[in-house]
Amino acid sequence: MEFGYSDKILRVNLSNDKISVEHPEEKFYRKYIGGEGFVAYYLLKELKPNIDPLGPENKLVFATGPITGVSIAGAGRNSVGAKSPLTNGFGEAEVGGYWGPELKRAGFDAIIIEGKAKSPIFIWIKNENVEIRDASLIWGKTTGEAQQIIKNELDDKLVHISQIGPGGEHLVRYACVINDLRSAAGRTGMGAVMGSKNLKAVVVRGNKRPKVANKEKLRELRDSFSNNYLKNYKEYYSYGTGGGVMEMFATIGNLPTRNFKAGGTNRAKTLDPKINKEEINLKMETCFACPIKCKKVVQIKEPWVVDPIYGGPEYETLAAFGSNCGIYDLKAVCKANELCNKYSIDTISTGMNISFAMECFENNILNESDTGGIVLKFGNSQAMIQMIEKIAKREGLGDILAEGVKRAAEKIQNGAQEFAIHVKGQELPMHEPRFKQGLGLGYTISPTGAEHMHNLHDTAIASEGSIANFKTLGILTPLQLDDLSAKKVRALIYQMNWCALVNALVMCYFVPWNPFELTEVVRAVTGWNTSTFELMKVGERIMNMTRIFNLREGFTSDDDRLPDRFFQPHTSGALAETSIDLEKFSEAKNIYYEMMGWDKNGVPSKIKLDELDISWANSF
């Protein structure tokens, strides 16, 4: 191929230090695109069923897409995938920054890491030169310390580093992978997989420019983006995610509060990064080539020192450590975010594990002897910060919580399971399924358990004004937030397939390209004569491959379900009388299966796989 890709996949086996390069044919690239598509392909093709996700048989895939590294908004991301130690199923997360583009500049579309190193190492890729280097002296260091040591050792300040901190090393099941200290491939525990392989970091530096088929068209699209979109999003993105919306979210019932039990709070304003920007010295930075600049950087001197090198909290983090833990102290949330990035643990799952423990504590299922004297009540900022340290280092109760709420509840018992808010073992992100009921169904079906990166945000189709992009796919009329009819399921399916495609392109969701425009971007970059139809089929293909991966690991239709909590209303606030109707929800799940061409047990039909040109996946 001439455009969009490097045509090289790097394979590194850490058990025997074998380094090799593969050159897939063009059809492979076109069918699986990149990112989550590559991850789905390699995991389904190459992993044996039922392996230990933290054993040497697991494989860790870093993948870019055709657009990664091309000079256009949203092209700064990469994907990290492996069998998840959190869900024991398909694991994958995306991350922004500069690392993905740098890998592409080094000449690789993806890296597959196999086996397990005998002792801590890092991988150093400088263009075609790939080295496995000793990391014994870096092991145990925080991400910030490790970055400094690696840059010094390589004598290169411009390298980009994707790494783990102590959380990954200690195999926290929701450890994340951190790019350049402040961008996280947060979900599904990919950092634990790195840790299990004794892999501290993958460091890259390259100087190849990605080749674009139609530069003029790409320039035109870039201009159109600046002229049509940027101005509308500027105010919003000046304060990053969560800026200016926290109070509104609380009012409508969509701000998870006290482990998803309580409803609205009148204190949400205190968590808003727009309103409190001076308190946290808010500055904005960006990812590769992106004019949106939505990445927060915060700096705080007291009562905690928060180092700006670790960025600042996204909306998910603000809610997970804020309202979700009953905490309305923005500085404490910023400190929590800094610690998570230092230790490489997922802010969402960490916040949810702490809120789980808080609810256990308040219900006398845990007490001070369990917590080592910490009064682990909702609202206790200091306790929250202490618990983050304990989780990352697997100390005391932290060792149990490092397993994730599902396993922790099984260990704690005494009714703790009621408070374990997860799907397939992954803790819920900060979107309320009683409020966005289509998203609630999406949580149950997403290949990685509860998450918001393959999902429908029902608000996006709830009004005539917000539905514009969906019309590009033929969803022509607004749909109620609590609609769970076939119409809503259709929108959810289209959206989940679309998201899987975006995850394969590893394009940022905050770039508001509609499906036609993104198709134009892919055409301009790759030179392929493709269409939104073909690209949507790529998404559908990925949703089927990941489904089959999970079925192979033993998941059944019974695992596609929400915690009981969501079938009861909030204790207060806007959703005090609103919950999900279990019967409608179950029916919607059946509709989802059938609309996807899956049987009553959620198994893709042979013919559906044939239609998606992945007959090979039939033989699982």
Next chain:
Amino acid sequence: MEFGYSDKILRVNLSNDKISVEHPEEKFYRKYIGGEGFVAYYLLKELKPNIDPLGPENKLVFATGPITGVSIAGAGRNSVGAKSPLTNGFGEAEVGGYWGPELKRAGFDAIIIEGKAKSPIFIWIKNENVEIRDASLIWGKTTGEAQQIIKNELDDKLVHISQIGPGGEHLVRYACVINDLRSAAGRTGMGAVMGSKNLKAVVVRGNKRPKVANKEKLRELRDSFSNNYLKNYKEYYSYGTGGGVMEMFATIGNLPTRNFKAGGTNRAKTLDPKINKEEINLKMETCFACPIKCKKVVQIKEPWVVDPIYGGPEYETLAAFGSNCGIYDLKAVCKANELCNKYSIDTISTGMNISFAMECFENNILNESDTGGIVLKFGNSQAMIQMIEKIAKREGLGDILAEGVKRAAEKIQNGAQEFAIHVKGQELPMHEPRFKQGLGLGYTISPTGAEHMHNLHDTAIASEGSIANFKTLGILTPLQLDDLSAKKVRALIYQMNWCALVNALVMCYFVPWNPFELTEVVRAVTGWNTSTFELMKVGERIMNMTRIFNLREGFTSDDDRLPDRFFQPHTSGALAETSIDLEKFSEAKNIYYEMMGWDKNGVPSKIKLDELDISWANSF
């Protein structure tokens, strides 16, 4: 809506002379697009099941699409639909020329004609003025005579006329509708439906310019068409369809010969309009706004006089009256074409009815007492021409053949059914299903019986060079002509859905827009933020609505089958050892159903209809 449509549907009830205008909402236009989409919508919504297609309860729909009348290649067509008197199922055909654009210029997107006039009439539409006028004096006239009389009566030479000749008046079940004497909405007997309503013609004149959303983009697409495509097609289209290919078709076994029984012939060259252009005084004309100029005009002085006002024979006609009747006399074929256009009968079905009768005659199932003394043998040009007259006027054996081969064989008996080459009552067009086996399956599933306007021409994906446009939909590898695997079925389904969309846009197939480009055309004309994904769903929607229409009329999965002949090889030539494997073919049909989301009996599932946003169609 501002662009692409007139926002007006004209409804004329001939039983009570009521004329009304409807203004559907934008969603209607976007979901059903036009052409075949409108026909499918109105027939399914408004016709009672099991009505007599030749009774007043049938409705006749003339429909344009958003592109009709816009100044771009291929935009000169319109669709005509009704319940078919030939198949008793869904009936629809498209036709080129100038009439469709003129209807749009008059300010109407479509006309729905209901009831039955007490005596012959024609409809005269001049912009918003709609009149029902007496046609008693025109009834019985050939199309050429009628055109002259109407133009004189209206004192307007620039009107465009869609009409029937005596074939339609005599309710020949495969009578067609003729635009301006030389373009035919050929298949499924729409001319008989006109005749049954005492409707001789629909005459239009308008002066409104269709509104285009993005004129600059449309100009760019037009230029791109001229620069990229026109030059490649010029030689081919200089001689129209069939030009320069007849011998090659015979050699490979794809030129239907002697009622689809025999194989190649070494005489096909004599039927080639390119090789014999001087013999027939070949000239080329065009449809509205089209630079391709593929419409033949022929003029012959002896042994028959062929009037150039009736145009000239397309490939289908050359083969149907030529090799298919064992006739290698191009002048005779041109005369046959002229007669069919004069009388308004479909050249394909007429040729096939005559070849059916010839095979019966040669097998002593018919004899000279049946034919009125005509020696109805293969190769007898004079006999063929005599039979056309008899069919159009329903004289003698012609009265039986005017019913179509299915009914004729039932009447003739004595084994005649073996020679009745049809699917669902409609005679096969001139594409050999033993050669193109995917198309063979398409014949069985097409909503209008055997036809080539919702079908896959397997040659289009049989080599790397020919597959380019299919790649736009994700069909990335060539597929053998005789492949009937799931891969082929997938290509067939995508193509049939795509064709249904093109029939809804009423865009010409000879304009080689790929799916992405055609999407760009639709976007430029309508201003909709649509995509190939949404548009392909329109095609799929139509394939499901038409399926339901046929199921409602009593068709079952058993009707989705080819005549026995195709499971045996040709008597000679390239396919002397090739036939269709019945078992593979049946299996492919089952794959088709399942891939479409239809049950084992070919019935669309409730959920599939929900997914296509046509839940209303569930209640049939």
